[in-house]
Amino acid sequence: MKPSQTICAFVLAILTVSSCGGDDGLRSAEIVEESPYRIGVYYYPWYGGDFHGGRYMRARLVPPQYPTLGEYDDREAGVVSQHLAWSRQAHISLWVASWWGPDKREDRTLLQSVLPHPELADINIALFYETTGRTRSFSSFDAVGPDIAYMAQHYFNHPNYLKIDGKPVLFVYLTRVLSRNGTLGEVVEAMRASAAQAGHELYLIGDEVFGQPPNSSNALGLLDAVTNYDVYGSMGAKGYAGQGAVDRYYRAQAQWRTLAHEAGAAFVPAATPGFNDKGVRDGHEATSRKLDSDAEYGSLFRAMLEQAIEHTDDATGNMLLITSWNEWHEDTQIEPVGEAPPTYVDDSDSGEAFSEGLSYEGYGERYLEILREAAVR
Template identity: 40%
Template sequence: MTKGQKAVTEKYFILPLVLVFVLSIFATIFVLGTHPFRTQPTVFDEEWNGQSHHRLLQNYSSGASKNKLNVTTGAYYYPWHGEDFHNGEGFLRAVLKPRQGPELGEYDDTKKKTIKWHLEFSDMANLDLWVTSWWGPEQITDTTTRDTIMKQVEKEGHPLKIALLYESTNRLRVNREWVLDEDRIKADMKYLTKEYFDHFDNYLRIDGKPVMFIYLTRVLQREGGDHEAGQTLLQKTIALMRKEAKQEIFIVGDHAFDSYPEDVMSSTAALHNSSLQILDGITNYDIYGWMIGQRSSSYPGVDRLNRYYFWHQARWKQIAAEHNCVYIPSVMPGFNDRGVRDSGKVPLSRRLTPTSREGSFFEASLKRALQLVDEKADNLLVVTSFNEWHEDTMIEPVRTQDQTTQPESMTDGLAYSGYGTLYLDLLRNYTRDFEEDPMRWSKMMSDYEFE
């Protein structure tokens, strides 16, 4: 080979490498430049237009939910993020090393740009419903739902439904004591009827009635006097709510947490029954509390998961049906509140077992929960949660990062992944492929006999 031939060969060998290198630099600048991984609680500023997020939509059509079969999918949505995300409070992913923040950064969901992206994410996941946390009139959860979410849904003609989660720890307590504050309840129901039930076409209805979820009805049940005389705090509260709504409303209680007693003639069973008679539906928000309880293991495992859905929750569905009350199953991806509370709680891993993959607990839960949907509740399934970052129960996209266990004081040694859109993908795939099996209940009963 002559020197000239050698030079030509080197030229044609080196040029492609240089071209690849230059293109990779431009690609990096484009991605990081349009969406820097922010450490400050501010997003959607005037200089940033969020274009990098369009990569998330490449594999989805805008009409994703049209492919979904016979199941209605909802998620608890927290509209409490402002300019300082949520009062500047911490969350687990913010202190992981490396940090794993929201795909949108620490956003402000009073901004319509945030809601537009959350609607896109909901389409990607086949979500039909947001159950939005409600802490009272003119609180940020109220104004964001009323003035931003509902208006954006109406503007886009989006099919998303909205229901409210009535936050009882705020609305039904005074100085940390559970009370029947009649004036507050009357004012709340008048306000909710005017601003939500009678105002918003996309407000969720079952049997033609506006639906309201109430947090911790199981706690309200224990307060008060003689349940046979309708004197528990729950009974008195629900009766007053129905009266002041001036219409029939469909109330879903956060109720299916404690085990229904084996002795159906016991006073505890009678107390539960009295609550089921005044509620229209029941569900369980706190899957963590049942999965972990007093256990020291963070991994739920197959046996405990089966017992939860096919014995504990199936039992609640059966008892609810006997009292003309619908049942709504729920799923949760995991739980870790160490970023906001020094509670010492054992986290709930997002992996079913130590050797399982990221998202395996959520996936296994979906498979089981879908067998419990109730046709009288439009086969509704609810996810805890879309964006509760404090307790790390969110399925909202997280910026992609390698998994980490650091710092162990926060993770308890569990591996956390910057999972991207994994949970949206799982929810979409399982709800898309769900087909109602008319024999599912009898099959389940034969495998898990109630004692």
């Protein structure tokens, strides 16, 4: 069966389970426990049936490890339905959706397939403003005001759009670059002014946290909250991270949190299961999903979650962000993969150019279960 066809069989299986009244399998998404955390995932609504030409590391493994749903088209109602069910299974209540501009594919997918979906129910949506695309790599800010006006018209009034203290929440990618360039104030002012003209007061969460914190930062006070999208780069661990790297990362995160509070901003901690972007680019060494060579698969994610939940803030509803739900190109996804034995062999000439000699398993729903356990701890 071709990976793009798997979704058809999978959705049929879902319908069969439901019609038979079974209580197992996908019905496990009906979780009894409640979580004290608002768990969000970075969600990428940009996949057509070819998965961008199969440019992700797991497609190059031998044998390949495809998404459980196959190389899906995320506009299909069955795909959205299963993503929602899996999210509830793992206590995920927020999708922070990548947004590249009006009428782009991501925008159309959200407006036509996600927000109108009849099973959206209690799942919140918020936009992740992709500054690299909307500011011409931080060189022009003419689109910022019109973009916010568009969001106000098409998103902010939707009942499922995330609001904090009645304010629509907008996540902004790489505000730390804007800060470094001295242009964050200009961009934030344009965003807030455009939202105000449409009758909204924005709650801005900036991707401001990275590495070790400075002694002080004027940028933090411009934002309502701050977080760290690039956990991989910030942690700086290659191969097997080890517990020491995780400990150092969250010590730095705790210092960032203190700095944010001093500036009047909230803090949103982050976690990731691993990283490998060899399917799309060179230059970054992979980080295994195992804490060390003898550890179990998923141990890095488990170790990160154990500390991340200690740094949530009441002001954000104890929000915790996961990089990511489905950024398959960088292998940060927790979305289920078809179950398969571990392998480090790939289809490159050397047999390890994509895996870098690290072992990868077809992990099934492992990361949903790890997250579910952490969310009710």
